[in-house]
Amino acid sequence: MIKLPFDLDEWSPGGTSRPVRFAKPYSGDNYGHHFPLIDGAEVAVVFTDGHPDRPVIIGAMHDSLHPDLVNNLNHTRNIVRTAAQNELRMEDKEGIEHIHLTTPHQTSELNLGHMVDGDRKERGRGAELRTDGHLAARGPQGMLLTTETQNGASGHQLDMTGAKEQLQRAIDRMESLTGAIQAAESTVAELRKQKALYAEALDGLKRAAILMSAPAGIGLTSGEHLQVNADQNLIATAGGNFDVGVMHNFTVAAARQIALFAQAQGMRLVAAKQDVIMQARTGAMALSASKDLHLTSVDGAIVAASRGAVTLTSGGAYIKIDGGNIELGCPGDITLKCGNFHWTGPGNLSVPLSAMPIGPCKECLLDAHRGVEAMTEVA
Structure with a gap:
């Protein structure tokens, strides 16, 4: 609706004129260019073929009350x-x-x-x-987040040369360790899965994956919790150190096996306070060394206890404790050096053995169930 300057009558809202067409720079069937005019805006009007009953708004104008x-x-x-x-x-x-x-x-x-x-x-x-408010970024075919240089917006959209080189180096590092791990008869990482992730998903974003790359580093921090989860493998490699520090408990739990391997140097397991407890609840425990093996208690005692036999042996000589009896044997001499030697009656010492409770492995049972289902489908 428009109100002409020479119209001095009083009108109810919307009664000053019939609807007037508004000329626009672009228009069509269900498309066009539209900025609605607000009540009170000054407009310029022309009349089609000079007919006063055919006005057309050709534009809106600023004035002293409505500055540009x-x-x-x-x-x-x-x-x-x-x-x-x-x-x-x-x-x-x-x-x-x-x-x-x-x-x-x-x-x-x-x-x-x-x-x-x-x-x-x-x-x-x-x-x-x-x-x-909330912010979401979604790319169902994959997403590349990188700080790698691409001067002048040249190059391919998914150029990930630097990231690919780093991922390949990670695979090479794991391959270089695999031979040493196998020679030590330790458990080898699933390198095949790491290669598949790179070749089938990350390289070129062939699948709905996210690749993050930063030549100078990536920092993740949270004021509360930080969770990392993978339904299959969680892979971490480093060309230098892998450092983890926590101010409370550090807990590692595996439904199957935990394997640690150090190639060039040794391992240290130190508890500054309280006890160190190691148990093999359903199997054997083996401690072996190519050189010396020391068992030392600084301020306490060393107690070795077993429901079965306890045997110490070296050079063919042995001491065997079993069933309440002690047996000594050697191919050479037995030498006793002591201030006094006392024979008394029989004695007995009972040492409580640690309980070995075994809880069910829910994930192991689920894996076994999935295996049965798979065999049933194949059959």
């Missing part, structure tokens, strides 16, 4: 701003070019290039996507 967004103070800016303060701003001044797309709802913004605040003070350069 762009003036001599910001004449290098191109701005589209709605009445609700949704805004697209493009700065053309050389050296501080930027694009600013924003909505006041939860201060959600996309900033590209040179960033400034409301007072036009610099607050950063590059790109920023921010909001006071």
